[in-house]
Each structure stands twice: as structure tokens, then as C-alpha cells.
Amino acid sequence: MIQGWICLFVTLAVYVVSKQIYRIRPRVYLSPLLITPLVLVIGLLWIDVPYETYHSGGKWLSAMLQPATIAFAVPLYKYYNVLKKHAVEILVSVLTGSVVAMCTSVILAEWMHLDNRLISSLVPRSVTTPIAMNVSQVIGGVPNITAVFVIITGLLGAMLGPLVVKMFRIEGEVARGVLFGTSAHGTGTSKAFELSSLTGTISSISMILAALFTLGVAPILISVLIR
Template structure:
């Protein structure tokens, strides 16, 4: 009974912290107040201080993770609404996403080699720039550790969302198409949420970029890893 209660509290705690952080972020839109940064940090602190194990917490919180799939599918709605724009810029979007995906995988492999990571960690890092469910599958195929890949994916998404606006200012990226490709290719679902803050079109382009990047990585990651090794 205590385990069930702890699991239920874990679920409500996660939702409560996220909702509170979201309201704070809307009032003070600062990078360091992002709900995707505040929520995990506060949860780690609370679990550490209370002595509640991650397994017990995850009994309830796992249901939030299970909503990731339906949430990804829900991106189809803005895709449908902006279909003509997507059709018009299809070639530019595809070329940019494919180039970005290759660079993400290759740079990850070289970063792992530069940091002298062992083989399992190195392969776990490679699919870090795509959405979690597919990234974990890719990691398993190429010999990585799916759970570690999930951690790298979350870190990439948060950092991409934080750094993205600065990159746009430095390189004067103002177009909705370019913004969407930037966030969707480099920071997957987390970046897509950030892209929607700029405009509906940016978020739409980001969502399709995220999907294309994931499918491309799924098909080419084993080949690229074999080439690099």
C-alpha cells in the first residue's frame, strides 16, 4: 500500500512541479527557468532528500513517459494545417535535416572518442539528437545502452532549447522554416516545444524535422558506426 501511495504521489509531484514551473516560465521567460530544466532538478533533489527510490517513484511517473508516443503523433495536426507550406519547402527541409543528422552522429562519435569514452557509452551517445523512443531502439541496434541514450537525449534536448535562441541571434536566423529545422533536427521534441514559442509554423517545421531526422538516423546509424570503426 505504501508503495502504491508513493507511486501516486510521484506522479502528482511531477505534474505539480511541471505546471508550477511552466507558469513561472510564462511570467519570466528566462532560459534558466525552463520547466524542462527545473522539473528534473527539483525531482532529483526531492527524491535524494526523502530517500524514495527511483523505482518506487517511477511506478507512477512512468505513465507520463508513456504519453510521449501519443504526444509525438499529435504533431500531425499542425502538419496537416501547414501542408502546403511544407510541400513548397520540402527539398530545403529534407536536405537540411539529412545534413544535420549526419553531422550530429559523426560529431557525437568523435566527441566520444575525444573524451575517451568506452565503446558502450560511445555508441549510446551517437543517437542523442533524435526523439527518445527511436533513439533507444537505435542505441540497442548499434550496441549501446538504451537507458544511457535516453539520458543523453534529454540532456541534448534541454541544452539545444537553451542554446538555440542564442544561435539564432548570432547567425540572424529569422525565418520560420530555418528556426523549425534548427530546433527539430538538433533538439527533437524538447526543441519542438521551444519552436512553438516562436510561431505555429516554426513548431510545425520542427516537428516534421524531428520525425525525418529520427527515421534517417534509424536507417543510417549502423552504417555510419561501421564506417567510423
């Protein structure tokens, strides 16, 4: 138990230090969302700490995801009029993005000749971890593998998202928010809030909508696309 609390303290310390470095040099490759898990994985493997030991302390950080998600209600209330004005665009964009993400996951997985369980594990990769794991279980995937895909998707989305925004000159805050929230869930939303409060708010609602759409569409899509 003591080792678990030490792991929790080390996790927080690594995040705080990497956050300070990122503030001094805001480079994509120095993002705390990339550096923190990388340092922790290397450290745990080096000193041979079992995952169960780490999880006994790290689980408290996971438990904080729920109140953190609820906290998104504050900016949602603040920008309610903007959300209401762009409701149709947001709904259509998120639904389209969610379906495309799931379809491309299946197509890519079949091209790589992965088995059906891995394909099902890959499908809900673009939504927040708790819902992605539930969807994975429902459609016959492996929730733990899905969690890994979700983390990778979130990190790539947070790293590549700003490059996509710059490359395609996406100026609208609503468009930026939908981009991050639909493609990179909570990790992308965290990055979106760095751009602006409104972008982060749109991203948070897009993340929630993407999760709901995936929850409803994924079982149907799997039955149609996987032979």
C-alpha cells in the first residue's frame, strides 16, 4: 500500500515538472500528456514495479476523472447561447466524425489482418476511456486493449491537432473545438482549452456527443462491417 502511495506521489511530481517545462518551451514533443506516461513506463520497467502496485495508488487519479468531467458543465453554462446557435453544425459534424473514425478503424484493422476481437477493441478508440471500454465489452472487444488505443489516439490527437489546425487554416473556434473533441476525447479537450475557453467548451460537448454516438452506432456498425 505504501508503494502505491509513493507511485501516486511520483506520478504527480513528474506531471508537475513536465508541465513547468512545457510552459517554458511549449513544444508538442514536450507535452505533459506525452512525457508523463513515457517517464512512468520507463521508470516502472526499470525498477521492476508491477502494474498492480502502481494501480493501488494511481487508481485515485482515475477516480478523479468523473468530477473533472462534471466540471465541464461550468463552461457549457457560460457559453450556452453559442452552443445553442451552432447546435446543428456541432451535432452533424460530431456524428460524421464519429462514424468516419469507427469505419476507418475497421478498414485499417482488416487491411492489417487483425482478428475480430482486436478490431472490436479498436473501433471505440476516439471516445473517452470509460465509455470506450464499455463499448468494447459490448461489441466483443478487449477493454484493456481498447484503453491503450484510446490513450494513443488522445496523445496523437493532442500532438497533431495543432498542426492540422495550422495546415488547413482552421480559424473558427467551433470548428477547432469539434476537431479536438471528436478525434481526441479528453486529451484533445485539454489541448483545446489551451487555445481558448470557447474552443475547449465546444471540444468538451463534442467529446460527450461522440461518446453517445459511438455507444449507439458501434454495435450496429460492427455487425455490418465485420464479416
